[in-house]
Amino acid sequence: MCLLWGIPYLMIKIAVDGVSVPVLVFARTAIGAAVLLPLAARAGGLAILRAHWRPLLAFAALEIIGPWWLLSDAERRLSSGMTGLLIAAVPIIGVLVVRLFGDTTRLGPVRWTGLGLGMAGVLLLAAPHLGGGTGWPVVELLLVAIGYATAPVIAARKLAEVPNLLMTASCLTLAALVYTVPAIVTWPRELPSGAVLLALGGLGVVCTAVAFVLFFELIREVGPARAMVFTYVNPAVAVTAGVLLLGEPLTLPVIAAFVLILTGSVLATARQREKVPVVAAVAQPCPAAD
Numbered sequence: 001m002c003l004l005w006g007i008p009y010l011m012i013k014i015a016v017d018g019v020s021v022p023v024l025v026f027a028r029t030a031i032g033a034a035v036l037l038p039l040a041a042r043a044g045g046l047a048i049l050r051a052h053w054r055p056l057l058a059f060a061a062l063e064i065i066g067p068w069w070l071l072s073d074a075e076r077r078l079s080s081g082m083t084g085l086l087i088a089a090v091p092i093i094g095v096l097v098v099r100l101f102g103d104t105t106r107l108g109p110v111r112w113t114g115l116g117l118g119m120a121g122v123l124l125l126a127a128p129h130l131g132g133g134t135g136w137p138v139v140e141l142l143l144v145a146i147g148y149a150t151a152p153v154i155a156a157r158k159l160a161e162v163p164n165l166l167m168t169a170s171c172l173t174l175a176a177l178v179y180t181v182p183a184i185v186t187w188p189r190e191l192p193s194g195a196v197l198l199a200l201g202g203l204g205v206v207c208t209a210v211a212f213v214l215f216f217e218l219i220r221e222v223g224p225a226r227a228m229v230f231t232y233v234n235p236a237v238a239v240t241a242g243v244l245l246l247g248e249p250l251t252l253p254v255i256a257a258f259v260l261i262l263t264g265s266v267l268a269t270a271r272q273r274e275k276v277p278v279v280a281a282v283a284q285p286c287p288a289a290d
Contacts, residue, residue, distance in 0.1 A: 004210065006237025007238075009083045013075050018188070022182035022183045022186050031208070032205070036212075037173065055154050055159050059155055062147040062151040065178055066143070067143075070140040073140060076137075081238050085235045085254065087144060088234055089118060113264075121261035155167070172208065172212075235261065239254065
């Protein structure tokens with residue numbers, strides 16, 4: 001997952017130079033749906049979708065329909081590396097989101113420290129852009145992060161009975177239908193370059209169809225909050241790809257923000273050890289006495 005969702009920022013940056021945002025999102029979702037629909041076809045699939053259409057719609061809106069437009073639009077003005085770094089705040093926001101959904105787990109000083117460090121990293125990265133023309137793209141990416149942090153909670157709590165392939169294929173199909181008309185209106189007059197076409201194909205097949213199947217399996221294995229910790233390495237992949245392949249600058253503020261966000265994410269999602277009462281421990285029979 002770190003690789004599959006670390007390289008899309010590079011591909012999006014390449015694609016937005018050749019096609020409009022609606023065309024990019026349509027191509028990504030349509031290609032992904034075309035790959036997964038034949039695999040997801042099964043008896044009773046429509047009945048399952050009808051029974052869960054509300055959470056499916058909410059998940060698609062928060063994970064795909066809204067975020068992929070905002071993400072692609074933001075990368076028209078921001079570097080792919082910075083985009084990956086800001087999205088790395090997803091685990092930190094996820095800790096707050098699950099509490100809004102009723103999680104009463106005590107955070108403790110370590111996790112609160114992690115939240116503080118992560119937010120400091122986000123502010124360090126975003127502050128220079130808030131007063132200029134790139135202020136809105138930063139807001140767009142923070143909205144994407146909120147959507148990415150909320151959607152897994154919906155998937156874990158409301159869509160556990162929906163098979164992975166069926167869920168992914170249906171959400172991608174819905175998103176493709178939403179973007180069909182905007183894509184037709186903004187369709188390029190000339191065939192895009194080979195690099196743009198390869199980026200669109202990679203986004204649709206590798207970073208969408210394959211990645212989502214693995215993503216849902218990860219959610220069901222470890223839960224929505226801890227499933228997002230793969231984003232710890234995402235920014236490293238995004239920054240490295242941007243620097244090596246696109247010549248994006250690697251500055252000290254970017255490095256400092258990466259360290260703060262990474263450290264904050266690790267601490268904010270750390271599991272707390274349960275303390276064993278001393279009385280209960282003493283009351284246990286001694287193996288040697290047996």
